[in-house]
Amino acid sequence: MSDPSELVDDESVERLLAESTVFGRLGVDARMLVRKELEPRVVRADDVLIRQGDVADGLYLVGSGRLRVLLEHEGGDAVELNQIGRGDLTGEMALITDNPRSATVVAVRDSHVFFLSTDAFTRVVQAHPEAMRAVSGALVDKLMTTIRNGTAPRPGANVVVVPLDRSDEAQRFGARLAAAMERLLGPVPFVTERDSLAALGRGSSALARATWRDHLEVAHRGVVYQAASDAGEWTDECVRQADVIVLVATARGGGEVRGVEELVRRAQGRARKRTELVLLHAPAASWPRGTRRWLDARTVDRHHHVRIDREADIDRAARLITGRATGVVFSGGGARGIAHIGVVRALLARGVSIDATAGSSIGAIVAGAVARGDSPDDLAAQMRAAVLDRSPVDLTFPSIAFAAGGRVTQHIKDGAQGLDVEDTWCNFFCVSTNLTRGSLELHTRGPGWAAVRSSFSIPGLFPPMRNASGDVLVDGGLLDNLPVAPMRA
Numbered sequence: 001m002s003d004p005s006e007l008v009d010d011e012s013v014e015r016l017l018a019e020s021t022v023f024g025r026l027g028v029d030a031r032m033l034v035r036k037e038l039e040p041r042v043v044r045a046d047d048v049l050i051r052q053g054d055v056a057d058g059l060y061l062v063g064s065g066r067l068r069v070l071l072e073h074e075g076g077d078a079v080e081l082n083q084i085g086r087g088d089l090t091g092e093m094a095l096i097t098d099n100p101r102s103a104t105v106v107a108v109r110d111s112h113v114f115f116l117s118t119d120a121f122t123r124v125v126q127a128h129p130e131a132m133r134a135v136s137g138a139l140v141d142k143l144m145t146t147i148r149n150g151t152a153p154r155p156g157a158n159v160v161v162v163p164l165d166r167s168d169e170a171q172r173f174g175a176r177l178a179a180a181m182e183r184l185l186g187p188v189p190f191v192t193e194r195d196s197l198a199a200l201g202r203g204s205s206a207l208a209r210a211t212w213r214d215h216l217e218v219a220h221r222g223v224v225y226q227a228a229s230d231a232g233e234w235t236d237e238c239v240r241q242a243d244v245i246v247l248v249a250t251a252r253g254g255g256e257v258r259g260v261e262e263l264v265r266r267a268q269g270r271a272r273k274r275t276e277l278v279l280l281h282a283p284a285a286s287w288p289r290g291t292r293r294w295l296d297a298r299t300v301d302r303h304h305h306v307r308i309d310r311e312a313d314i315d316r317a318a319r320l321i322t323g324r325a326t327g328v329v330f331s332g333g334g335a336r337g338i339a340h341i342g343v344v345r346a347l348l349a350r351g352v353s354i355d356a357t358a359g360s361s362i363g364a365i366v367a368g369a370v371a372r373g374d375s376p377d378d379l380a381a382q383m384r385a386a387v388l389d390r391s392p393v394d395l396t397f398p399s400i401a402f403a404a405g406g407r408v409t410q411h412i413k414d415g416a417q418g419l420d421v422e423d424t425w426c427n428f429f430c431v432s433t434n435l436t437r438g439s440l441e442l443h444t445r446g447p448g449w450a451a452v453r454s455s456f457s458i459p460g461l462f463p464p465m466r467n468a469s470g471d472v473l474v475d476g477g478l479l480d481n482l483p484v485a486p487m488r489a
Contacts, residue, residue, distance in 0.1 A: 013035050013114070017034060017035060020061065021138060022089055022092075023061070025134045025137075026131060033124055037121075037123065039114065040115075041112070043065070043110070043111050045111075045267070046106065049105045050091055052072050053101060055100060056091065056099070056100065058095060058121065059089055059090065059092045059116050060091050060105075061089055062113050063214075064213075064217055065085070066083060066085050066111060067083065067085075067090065068108055072103075080272075081146070083243075084105075086217070092135050095118055095121060108242075108243055108272075108273055157220075158223050158225065158244070159177070159222065159225070160238045160244070160246065161173060161224060161227060162235065162239070162248065162261075163228075163229040163248050166229055167250050167280075171229075173306075174248075175190050175226070177224055180311075180314045181322060183315065183318075185220075188220060189216055189224070191223060191224065191225045192226045196209070199212060209237070225238045229260060231259055231260045235260060235263060242273055243273065244321060245273050247261070249277075250279075251291075256297060257297050275301055277303040281307045281308065282307070282308060287372065287423060288424070291305075292420055302427065303427075304427075312353070316353060316355050319353070325355035326355050327487045328367075329357075329358045330364070330367045332364075333362065333477070337365060341366070341383065342376075356487065358428065359430050360430065360455055360475075360476035361456050361475050361477040362456065364455035364476065365452055368424070370428075371428030372424050392407050392411055393461070394407045401459075401462050401464075402461055409453055412449045412456070415452075419448045420447055421447075422444070424448075429444045429487075430443050430452060430483075431476035431479070432465070434473055435464070435472040441467065441471075441476075453465055454467075454473040457473060457475050
């Protein structure tokens with residue numbers, strides 16, 4: 001890429017500083033001095049901007065693009081603390097404390113940043129002492145936000161849709177997703193290769209394309225790029241500039257890995273772009289089936305089931321992709337299962353869309369039913385049949401538990417309809433307690449009935465379950481009766 005200074009002008013830098021939550025607090029004279037001291041730089045996708053443990057030499061202000069903040073452990077594992085974008089600062093903690101860098105920062109996609117060296121920052125503070133207060137105040141705000149909300153990264157703004165087949169449905173999905181995102185965020189451009197050629201012409205420079213993308217991102221809260229279903233130059237560029245990669249295929253396909261997915265895999269590197277899978281179903285499909293073969297063949301962060309031409313399904317996917325989804329977590333507690341039905345009825349009556357569900361114990365039964373699309377009336381009928389019409393407790397000689405467990409298992413199997421956990425219209429998981437390991441077991445894959453039955457294995461009342469490793473599983477309420485933290489993650 002050409003000289004980074006060619007990408008910026010005084011007016012755009014001043015606008016960036018004014019929009020910044022840190023430098024925007026300063027007066028015009030202070031911002032002018034900061035602007036003179038800033039050094040524009042380009043960091044390419046997957047490049048390291050800051051390395052944990054290095055000596056601090058300044059801070060960075062992000063002008064465009066996206067970067068991951070990683071806490072690296074001795075064994076080589078890394079935990080993502082955050083993702084940062086336009087207007088965010090990074091590196092300020094080490095600069096203020098004069099300690100080594102506390103985290104590694106990697107570019108998710110090609111990004112433009114502005115470097116303010118330690119010496120330059122000192123000159124700014126000497127002339128305008130309020131600058132120190134602004135930067136340290138922003139650092140305290142960041143730490144307090146982490147304490148209150150944990151380390152859930154913010155979703156990115158650039159979404160790239162990669163069709164895995166040439167069906168009309170997969171090819172049209174990108175435009176429909178952009179329209180759904182526009183209902184959430186305001187104007188969201190849908191950009192194809194033809195749009196790029198119309199705006200820039202064939203053979204345009206990398207600098208021209210980067211500038212064009214930056215202008216789109218600055219002017220909008222989200223951009224959707226439509227890649228091709230083959231691994232060409234346009235698809236490669238789209239994937240490199242993605243914050244989120246959305247793979248789209250018709251569910252009737254075989255689930256085998258397509259050639260374009262190798263390009264997606266290579267684009268990951270340290271940047272680890274979020275990758276999601278959308279499976280398109282016929283409008284009249286009752287339930288998804290066979291999701292397992294798709295998830296076994298590839299690694300994705302989340303999958304979505306979307307019925308073709310059903311706007312509510314597209315809207316749900318858009319909310320999840322943009323981080324604006326509503327997840328409902330149902331607690332354990334016996335009779336609360338009946339109360340949960342009333343909660344679902346009230347939410348739906350108020351027009352609240354439930355985009356993901358989770359539960360523990362009796363809450364797992366309700367969460368699974370809601371995720372399958374059962375109505376509150378369906379839920380009430382199921383509860384009545386399972387509890388009032390015939391007791392789920394089939395008493396036996398209590399060598400392991402007071403109940404044999406056959407009746408409750410059959411009730412749960414009847415409700416699950418033979419579906420796997422991943423075969424539900426909205427994302428669903430439940431939790432159980434792994435007695436063998438003394439840890440929480442998260443059920444996100446596998447037979448739905450087994451996951452729910454494990455979560456509902458009340459110790460002493462029903463026999464425990466075992467997972468594929470032979471570990472003993474009992475009621476999830478023992479360790480997490482309201483699994484909110486896994487839902488937020």
